[in-house]
Amino acid sequence: MERLLSGMQPTGVLHLGNLEGALRNWVRLQKDYEMFCCIVDWHALTTMYNRTDEISSSAREVAAEYIAAGLDPEKCSIFLQSHVKEHAELHLLLSMITPLGWLERVPTYKEKRENLGLNEESLSYGLLGYPVLMASDILVYRAQAVPVGKDQVPHLEITREIARRFNFLYGDVFPEPKAIVNESAAVVPGLDGRKMSKSYDNAIYLSDDADTVAKKIMSAFTTETKIRKSDPGIPETCVVCQLRKLYDPEGYQTSWEEDRRGERGCVQNKRELIDIINASLEPLRIKRKELLADPAQLEKYLEDGAERARQVTSETLTIVRKAMNLR
Ligand code: ADP
Numbered sequence: 308m309e310r311l312l313s314g315m316q317p318t319g320v321l322h323l324g325n326l327e328g329a330l331r332n333w334v335r336l337q338k339d340y341e342m343f344c345c346i347v348d349w350h351a352l353t354t355m356y357n358r359t360d361e362i363s364s365s366a367r368e369v370a371a372e373y374i375a376a377g378l379d380p381e382k383c384s385i386f387l388q389s390h391v392k393e394h395a396e397l398h399l400l401l402s403m404i405t406p407l408g409w410l411e412r413v414p415t416y417k418e419k420r421e422n423l424g425l426n427e428e429s430l431s432y433g434l435l436g437y438p439v440l441m442a443s444d445i446l447v448y449r450a451q452a453v454p455v456g457k458d459q460v461p462h463l464e465i466t467r468e469i470a471r472r473f474n475f476l477y478g479d480v481f482p483e484p485k486a487i488v489n490e491s492a493a494v495v496p497g498l499d500g501r502k503m504s505k506s507y508d509n510a511i512y513l514s515d516d517a518d519t520v521a522k523k524i525m526s527a528f529t530t531e532t533k534i535r536k537s538d539p540g541i542p543e544t545c546v547v548c549q550l551r552k553l554y555d556p557e558g559y560q561t562s563w564e565e566d567r568r569g570e571r572g573c574v575q576n577k578r579e580l581i582d583i584i585n586a587s588l589e590p591l592r593i594k595r596k597e598l599l600a601d602p603a604q605l606e607k608y609l610e611d612g613a614e615r616a617r618q619v620t621s622e623t624l625t626i627v628r629k630a631m632n633l634r
Pocket residue numbers: 314315316324325326327328329454455456457458459492493494495496497502503504505506
C-alpha cells in the first residue's frame with residue numbers, strides 16, 4: 308500500500324476551504340492508502356510563538372474536526388507533530404543541505420515577510436525554515452504523495468528538490484512525493500471573494516452554528532453590477548454561486564442560468580445556499596461536539612496515532628543516520 312502524509316496547522320479551527328480543499332480528499336483516500344494525518348503544532352509556532360496556549364487547544368479541535376469530517380482513527384493515524392520527535396531530527400539534518408536561496412524564493416515566505424512589514428524581530432529563523440520542516444514531515448514517512456490545497460504546491464516542489472539533493476549526496480533514500488490536488492475545490496472563495504482563509508476574516512468555520520452561517524452568507528459579496536433582481540448576474544465571479552456549485556454539483560446549473568438571465572435575486576440565492584450548507588455541516592457539527600465532550604478518548608486517538616507514526620519514522624531515521632555516517 309502506498310503511503311500518504313498530510314497536515315494542517317492548529318492556528319485556529321478549520322473552515323470550508325480546509326474541508327473542501329484538503330480534508331475531503333483525505334477522507335476519500337484513506338481506504339486506498341496508508342495515511343498519516345498530522346496536526347503540525349511546531350509549524351504553528353512560526354507565527355504564534357507568543358500564543359502557545361491557543362495552539363494546544365486548537366490542536367485538539369482540529370483533531371476532532373478531522374474525525375468529524377470522516378477520518379477514521381483506526382484506519383489512518385492522526386497525531387501531533389510535536390509527539391513524534393523524528394520530524395525535528397530530520398529537519399535538522401535536511402537544514403544542512405538546503406540552500407538559503409531556495410527558501411528565500413518560496414512565495415509563502417515572501418508573503419509572510421511582506422505582511423509582517425518592517426518588524427524584523429518577528430522574522431525568525433524558524434519562519435524561513437518552514438518549508439524544510441514541512442519537507443521533513445513528508446520525507447520522514449517516505450510518503451509517495453501529499454493531498455493538499457493548490458496553495459501548497461510550491462512547498463511540495465521544494466520538498467522534492469530537497470529529497471533529490473539528499474539522494475544525490477547520500478544515496479537513494481527518499482521517494483519524490485507528488486501533490487494530490489482536488490481540482491473541483493482547488494481554491495474555495497471566502498465571503499469577500501478572496502481565497503477563504505482564517506487570516507482574512509472571510510471564512511465559514513466548521514464550528515459556526517446555523518445562525519452564524521446564515522448571517523455570514525447574507526453578508527457575502529455577489530455580482531457588483533447586480534443591484535436589482537432583474538439585473539443579470541455573473542455566476543463565475545459571484546461567491547454565493549461558486550459555493551452553490553461546490554455544495555450542489557448536481558443541481559446548481561438551473562440557479563446559475565436563472566441568475567444569468569436576471570430571473571433570480573441574490574437574496575433567494577443566499578437563502579437557498581444557507582440551507583444547503585447548513586444541511587451539509589449539521590452531521591459534522593454534532594460529531595465534532597461529541598468528540599470534544601470526551602477529551603480522554605480524543606487524547607487516546609492522538610496517542611495511538613503517534614505510536615503508529617513513530618514505528619515508521621524511527622525506521623526512516625535509522626536509514627538516514629546510516630546513509631549520513633552518523634553512527
Ligand atoms: P489558512 O489559509 O486558513 O491559514 P491553511 O494554510 O492552514 O489555511 O491551509 C490548510 C490546508 O487547507 C492546506 O492544504 C490548504 O491548501 C487548504 N486550504 C486552505 N484554504 C483553502 C481554500 N480557500 N481553498 C482550498 N484549499 C484551501
